Amino acid sequence: MDLISVVSGLLPYVKYSVVILIILFVGYFVYRKFFYKQYPIRLSTFVCITLLICWAVVVVGITTLSRPANFTGQVNISLFSGYINAWNKWSLFELQLIIFNMVMFMPLGALLPLLHKKNRLFWRVLVLSLVVTLSLEVFQLLSGKGIFELDDLLHNTVGSLAGYFFMMGIIEVIKQRKLKLAPVVRAIAIPLSFAVLFGIAAIVYEVQEFGNMPFKPAQKQSMEQVHVQLETTLFDQKAGACIYYNEDIRNKKVIKDIAHSIAKQFQLQQVGGLRRESENLSFAFVDAEGTNYSLSYSITNGTWDWYTDHLDENPSPADIKQQRQLIEDWLKKESLLPSEAIYQQQDERTIRWDLAKPENRQTACEDFSEGMIIATLSHQQKPESLFYMISNNEMVAKEPIISQKDAYEALVNGEFSLFNPLQKGDTLTITDVQLTYAYDTKGYYRPVYEFTGSVNDPDFVVAITIDAMQ
Known part of the structure; x- marks a missing residue:
């Protein structure tokens, strides 16, 4: 995902929002002329409500309406799995998803305090943000147009709170007519915290000798009530293997x-x-x-x-x-x-x-x-x-590797991922294991064990990759 892709995805729903914005403002001027004295609504309140409606159209459009219903019943309750996935793949794409999910909800937190003075209370904005993002996640789950993810719930809420702190900082500066350190610190606390977090991750990544293995799972495969049947011989000896660089x-x-x-x-x-x-x-x-x-x-x-x-x-x-x-x-x-x-x-x-x-x-x-x-x-x-x-x-080093039996133990413990995760009652049959190679995120060509076999049916072939340098 790049900036052009994000803008291309948002543009259709932004157009709808602009149309709604125009219609509502025309309606407001009609209301001001004929009904304002009986039912007074301040312009500022109307503007906030209108912007929240337009924001909701864009968010619902980009998160659900733009997707096919291909995610029926999928749930990810593993908190911080997005960070683990971004780390394993060292992927700008995965990092952008985290940032985008936060930025997408910043308008909600920024507009709520302007809508009503009661919404200037932290706990109130927190609850409203949780309710809105939880409703969106449930809608994605029921419609099959998205995955119910705790990470999304976290990032959407944190994004809304970042918008809230930013707007409250502005309100406080305007109210007191001078710049104070406390509201400024609160306004930048959340984005600064994430900047520090990502910066530390970048430093750790740069100083480690090799890169990360992209195939490693963000969460373990559940092996509960999954029967693993081994139909090949495994060796217990450990050895060394050459490392290459591309x-x-x-x-x-x-x-x-x-x-x-x-x-x-x-x-x-x-x-x-x-x-x-x-x-x-x-x-x-x-x-x-x-x-x-x-x-x-x-x-x-x-x-x-x-x-x-x-x-x-x-x-x-x-x-x-x-x-x-x-x-x-x-x-x-x-x-x-x-x-x-x-x-x-x-x-x-x-x-x-x-x-x-x-x-x-x-x-x-x-x-x-x-x-x-x-x-x-x-x-x-x-x-x-x-x-x-x-x-x-280019050959660069020789490193010790684990044995086939050690790799098999990692497999039995669920330290892998499959496009179609195993379910309770499945039988995973392992028929062969080979030492092969895969690139890490720094371009090193490193040894991995590839287990091949099938799930339930011999024709349903699967390949499971385990890092040989664990």
């Missing part, structure tokens, strides 16, 4: 350089700037004929793909020899094609280059590259798509 992971300069090179090579015009959506960075392009192209880079593994949304339904044959040469020349010029890559033609429009997998990453302890490049050709002098999945890994 400088392309989470490196914005990499994708910016590729974007510049692609635009120059294929004569494209860049549209807008760098965008972020979850764990992907992206650029948009257009050619002279108006065809749109996109470049998407995954910060988690350093791979990227370039593609067009305009596909030929009846494509004419591509000049494979010529286009292969053009692509190869460009990849070599940008040092993107290793000399040991093996070329092959996959079909009449698809070509690829493959690198052999290293025999034993755990003990070889040598620099290596792995992966592939796949290009789908077109009748134009540029490919329809190009998928770049080559990673260059």
